[in-house]
Amino acid sequence: MAIPLGYIARNLLARRLTTALTAGGMALVVYVFASVLMLAAGLRQTLVSTGQDDNVVVIRRGSQTEVQSGIDRSQTGIIESLPDIAVAADGMRLVSKEPVVLISLPKRATGKPANVVIRGVTAASLDLRPQVRLVEGRMFRPGTSEVVVGRSIATGFRGTDLGETLRFASRDWTIVGVFDAGHTGFDSEIWGDAEQMLQAFRRPVFSSVIFRLADPDRFDAVKATLENDPRLTLEVKRERQFYADQSQALAKFISTLGTGISIIFSIGAVIGAAITMYASVASRTAEIGTLRALGFSRGAILLAFLIEALLLGLIGGIAGLVGASAMQALTISTTNFQTFAEIAFSFTLTPGIVVASLAFALAMGFIGGFLPAARAARMKIVDALRAA
Amino acid sequence: MSAAAQPAPAAEGRQPLVAIHGLSKYYVRGDQVIPVLVDLDLDVYAGEYVALMGPSGSGKSTLLNLIAGIDKPSSGEIRVTGVDIAALSDSELALWRSMHVGFIFQFYNLMPVLTAFGNVELPLQLTTLSRAERRERVATALELVGLTDRATHLPNELSGGQQQRVAIARALITDPTLIVADEPTGDLDRVTAQEILGLLARLNDELGKTIIMVTHDPKAAETAHRLIHLEKGVLVG
Numbered sequence: 228m229a230i231p232l233g234y235i236a237r238n239l240l241a242r243r244l245t246t247a248l249t250a251g252g253m254a255l256v257v258y259v260f261a262s263v264l265m266l267a268a269g270l271r272q273t274l275v276s277t278g279q280d281d282n283v284v285v286i287r288r289g290s291q292t293e294v295q296s297g298i299d300r301s302q303t304g305i306i307e308s309l310p311d312i313a314v315a316a317d318g319m320r321l322v323s324k325e326p327v328v329l330i331s332l333p334k335r336a337t338g339k340p341a342n343v344v345i346r347g348v349t350a351a352s353l354d355l356r357p358q359v360r361l362v363e364g365r366m367f368r369p370g371t372s373e374v375v376v377g378r379s380i381a382t383g384f385r386g387t388d389l390g391e392t393l394r395f396a397s398r399d400w401t402i403v404g405v406f407d408a409g410h411t412g413f414d415s416e417i418w419g420d421a422e423q424m425l426q427a428f429r430r431p432v433f434s435s436v437i438f439r440l441a442d443p444d445r446f447d448a449v450k451a452t453l454e455n456d457p458r459l460t461l462e463v464k465r466e467r468q469f470y471a472d473q474s475q476a477l478a479k480f481i482s483t484l485g486t487g488i489s490i491i492f493s494i495g496a497v498i499g500a501a502i503t504m505y506a507s508v509a510s511r512t513a514e515i516g517t518l519r520a521l522g523f524s525r526g527a528i529l530l531a532f533l534i535e536a537l538l539l540g541l542i543g544g545i546a547g548l549v550g551a552s553a554m555q556a557l558t559i560s561t562t563n564f565q566t567f568a569e570i571a572f573s574f575t576l577t578p579g580i581v582v583a584s585l586a587f588a589l590a591m592g593f594i595g596g597f598l599p600a601a602r603a604a605r606m607k608i609v610d611a612l613r614a615a
Numbered sequence: 616m617s618a619a620a621q622p623a624p625a626a627e628g629r630q631p632l633v634a635i636h637g638l639s640k641y642y643v644r645g646d647q648v649i650p651v652l653v654d655l656d657l658d659v660y661a662g663e664y665v666a667l668m669g670p671s672g673s674g675k676s677t678l679l680n681l682i683a684g685i686d687k688p689s690s691g692e693i694r695v696t697g698v699d700i701a702a703l704s705d706s707e708l709a710l711w712r713s714m715h716v717g718f719i720f721q722f723y724n725l726m727p728v729l730t731a732f733g734n735v736e737l738p739l740q741l742t743t744l745s746r747a748e749r750r751e752r753v754a755t756a757l758e759l760v761g762l763t764d765r766a767t768h769l770p771n772e773l774s775g776g777q778q779q780r781v782a783i784a785r786a787l788i789t790d791p792t793l794i795v796a797d798e799p800t801g802d803l804d805r806v807t808a809q810e811i812l813g814l815l816a817r818l819n820d821e822l823g824k825t826i827i828m829v830t831h832d833p834k835a836a837e838t839a840h841r842l843i844h845l846e847k848g849v850l851v852g
Contacts, residue, residue: 231740237728517724520685521785522713522741524706608685612720 230531249503250543256492257547261584263485265574267478273572274474277412278467281443285436288462292566293327297432306436311449313439322438323351326424330395332384341569347421364389364404369420375404377414379571396427415570500595508603516611529604536596544588631658638691651677652848664819664826666839674848675829683795684708713741717786721798723778725770732766735784756784776807796828812838
């Protein structure tokens with residue numbers, strides 16, 4: 228039979244300060260742990276939501292990103308002739324050949340340069356990305372040196388306000404609009420006319436071809452057609468998968484580093500919990516003796532102290548998560564290792580992170596509480612009663 | 616009720632509730648063997664109120680602990696209601712204690728975070744009684760010790776005498792076969808001690824509870840039916 232939970236919980240309440248300090252230590256570790264996972268999840272979610280499920284991205288085989296890719300006009304012509312490309316209501320085929328180039332711009336906060344993606348787009352580009360909408364100014368006019376900038380660019384980089392001009396590729400480009408891409412990767416891009424970009428950057432090839440499938444279930448067939456065509460050396464991916472792959476390295480790096488740091492920190496928190504629980508056992512030796520005399524088994528005593536330690540962990544876990552969830556209000560910007568481009572994203576709390584953080588906190592409580600609990604359970608009744 | 620050193624009441628064919636035979640307890644410290652109880656025989660019958668007296672170190676608390684099943688003998692036999700408790704495993708003994716023994720300690724040993732009600736209810740957590748049944752029993756026990764109006768008080772809000780009354784209610788709550796009391800008045804003033812002794816005598820007289828009490832206090836011992844003296848681990852009277 229178990230010792231009542233009320234008794235266990237009240238013991239934590241009776242030592243409020245010690246409980247608060249120990250749980251506080253665990254809360255800090257959980258805060259770091261959850262924040263790092265939220266960072267990785269935010270990056271992943273930003274890039275994954277950049278892609279549409281029924282859109283297909285075609286790049287040169289072996290190139291991981293659009294910046295490394297090159298597809299010449301003869302190859303784009305073959306892709307454009309595919310019968311599987313969807314057609315818009317106005318009869319336009321939903322396919323876009325896009326050059327993607329990196330330029331360097333100074334960050335608004337520090338003045339330090341960071342890489343920014345310049346994307347040459349076409350009339351079909353906006354139809355292919357319904358999440359993109361203009362929020363200020365107007366769209367660039369085709370055939371001119373006008374550009375529109377993503378919201379994260381407008382807030383994060385100098386010289387990117389509406390009406391200002393940016394100098395790159397030996398030209399001055401006027402910013403005529405700001406677009407919101409719904410917290411996707413496109414928010415960190417500058418868009419201009421594709422043909423103008425090719426001329427200005429003196430590039431003979433496009434970086435990627437994006438098209439929408441008329442029938443999303445035909446993806447595997449289209450992929451096989453393009454990848455097995457001996458005239459083409461291309462790689463075909465669903466757009467969502469393409470962007471998800473781009474988040475892998477950085478997200479993994481952040482998660483691994485953060486988890487490593489959290490585990491090192493957690494050793495301190497576990498020691499703190501163990502000290503608290505040892506003190507709890509020592510100060511309640513007579514109570515333990517009494518409970519055993521009344522008939523509670525060694526197992527019940529072990530369980531009671533373990534539950535007490537787990538409750539400590541749970542309090543710490545919840546406090547840490549509450550703190551970490553406040554981080555969702557923040558947007559940060561960093562360079563993606565794979566694309567070498569700056570990308571802005573937010574801390575994102577997912578149900579998985581909540582579960583992982585609470586499990587981490589409970590594990591700290593369990594490890595910290597086990598030895599003191601075992602000590603309490605092993606006490607001889609007469610020795611424990613003598614402590615009264 | 617007076618209690619000079621008296622022999623055990625004539626068995627008259629009755630089986631003793633507690634039957635101790637050849638009981639020894641010794642501690643080994645290094646190569647030294649320290650005897651605490653030596654080849655002791657003792658019978659206690661149901662409904663008896665026995666006082667164990669003796670100087671410090673005479674082994675009276677050890678004997679009480681052995682009878683209550685919270686310590687194990689080095690040799691010999693302790694039968695309580697016919698069960699050789701020395702042969703029980705640790706977990707069997709825990710279950711046995713929960714059903715058969717009520718404890719009263721010198722320093723009350725209440726759980727400081729539980730109210731009087733919660734403390735009295737604690738042993739019932741080991742039973743299969745429903746919450747309503749537990750409540751009813753606790754209310755009765757608190758009424759018996761005159762603490763109905765203190766049910767929601769924490770131990771530190773009660774006087775020493777009141778805390779010992781709570782402890783007595785806790786000892787009674789499971790209707791045990793045996794109540795063991797280790798210096799139950801040792802921490803109380805004379806007047807309060809008399810109240811507690813009166814309560815124990817009532818439990819014995821009116822409820823027929825078998826009580827074995829360790830005490831230093833001759834006045835406390837006088838309230839018992841039978842007085843047992845221990846010296847250097849041997850019964851002397």
